[in-house]
Amino acid sequence: MKIEKRLLHSQFQDWLNLQVARHLEAQAAKFRAPSSADRSEPIQIKAHTTDADMVHA
Template identity: 70%
Template sequence: MKIEKRLLHTQFQDWLNQQIARHLEAQAARLGADPATATAKPIQIKAHPADADMVHA
């Protein structure tokens, strides 16, 4: 059961990351930002093992 819960959590995180990426791309397109000249670096968000409900950037 724990493996299934962790798999579901990982799938949800991946889906949420994709939704956020699509939203940010659409927002950048609306604002006229050129992705080739963008200097923003992607961040990776991880949950701390001891605090599975807490998210740290």
């Protein structure tokens, strides 16, 4: 009986670890840097001297 409980516990831990790994991989995919083909043109920010307290994009 103890061996069966350990086997079941081990199988559950393996399944749970797989679920966590899949979740973390999905989260990491959201934060990966886009490839150079996916990058859009950068925004240029300029401060005008006439209204120095204002920043225009």
